[in-house]
Amino acid sequence: MGCPPRPPVPNLGSLPPPRSCLEMLLLLLLLLFLLLLPPLAVLWQQRPQDARLSWLASLQHRVAAATLCWVAAWQRRRLEQSTLHADQSQQQALRWCLQGGRGPHSPLRGTTDISTFRNHLPLTKASQAQEEESEGKLLPSTSTQYYGEASLQATLLGLAALNKAYPEVLAPGGTACVTPMSPWPRPLPWLRPALGQASAPGAKHPEALLLKALRAPGLRALEAATAAELLDVFSGLEADGEELAEAIAAGNPGAPLPRRAAELREALEQGPRGLALRLWPKLQVVVTLDAGGQAEAVAALGALWCQGLAFFSPAYATSGGVVGLNLWPEQPPGLYLLPPGAPFIELLPVKEGAQEEAASTVLLAEAQKGKEYELVLTDHTSLTRCCLGDVVQVVGAHNQCPVVRFVRRMGQALSVRGEDIQEDMFSEALGRAVGQWPGAKLLDHSCVESSILDSSEGSAPHYEVFVALRGLRNLSEENRDKLDHCLQEVSPRYKSLRFWGSVGAARVHLVGQGAFGELRAALAACRSSPFPPEMPRVLRHRHLAQCLQRRVVS
Incomplete structure (x- = not known):
């Protein structure tokens, strides 16, 4: 039609x-x-x-x-x-923000001049804003999805793009969500069931959602809130496969499906690689919402359980809202358009990997290709100009607005002696090290500075690194040392500190299955946990680090 x-x-x-x-x-x-x-x-x-x-x-x-x-x-x-007309659109977005302001800077609502706005509202860090906002309006913990023009655009345009690229995905019974939260930023309960979703997302137990999906062999799209949560779903499917097969055979829920239960058992016996396509032969695409710390989960899913499937994220979301739209499902993943509407977005230039305090923000139309910027969002309820810590690189333009890829999060850097190992730098070093571990596939990781766990014991401060792997059950001392060597290769400053003994060697720990699922559950239970649940790569709280420490197996 x-x-x-x-x-x-x-x-x-x-x-x-x-x-x-x-x-x-x-x-x-x-x-x-x-x-x-x-x-x-x-x-x-x-x-x-x-x-x-x-x-x-x-x-x-x-x-x-x-x-x-x-x-x-x-x-x-x-x-x-x-x-x-990006400048005009941003002016309109700023006007909307100022009209809705109820914070201490609310008198600014009468002006729309960018210079006046910048002069009267100083930049704040996300951590500062979180402390200042007693009701947590900037980084909401109770809101499960986003609202606003960008989130509506991301959902509608994402669904339309998905339908164009994979015409049968939105046929009746063609889609199933296996997590309580949907990957679509703006839920459309009046539209999604009619477009073929086998199970509407909501306050449901993940196991019940997975059972519903397993009973539908004709699925063409699999949805999950984030890739990290989908990783937990497949790990749980392998661990509890027999129980799930028994439930399907017994008709819990629905009619008994002994044949489908036998197919599940047979698919699990062949291992994780390509499991999704064995369970759902018509599956075409996996839909998750892109947020911080999801790249490793996407890579692990693509190499193992979801091998041979396309991945699509309708948007990039941060704790401040939807900031990037994905208009090109046929392009390599990770490219997003920064829209000029609300929320009001500014870009703060990043110089040589460090932020200059006196730097001035630029508007979207002023962004330069190849440059890196930190995202700055203005909260319309309290009029807070917040540096989110998300760093993007401009790779192109769509009309007058930049097309970007997300590079790293500034709050996820390691620094015990001022060495400042950024998130992307550490990930590169860890990837190199895991590539030298025979048969190993990295699923997840998090780091802790030794002072958080009091693990220096009189020695030099160092990093405690927790990894989840497939294909390797024990880590030899030789394998552990490879990470430290790779860190020295990517960071001359770290290499110098290691040479002088100011920083100790990174200590690597292998955790058991389900350890990172437990960590994500602990994160979700925190009142300050944002949506979507970004995956931290550097833990700052002892009780979170101890979730992984308790699950160390090697």
């Missing part, structure tokens, strides 16, 4: 707030449906009862697909117009 004609390009200056636009659109669709009710009722009565449900489901899917196509086309045209 083809898409309806594209609506005319709206005048950006006369647009009502996004929420009002959406409400108007839904009202028009509701009126159209009401006009169709009388003829639909006549057709309904003429059909046999057995055919009514199938006919209704087909009609529901066609209406939902047409609605998605129309609304996504409207959003894409709106996005194209705003990115063509």
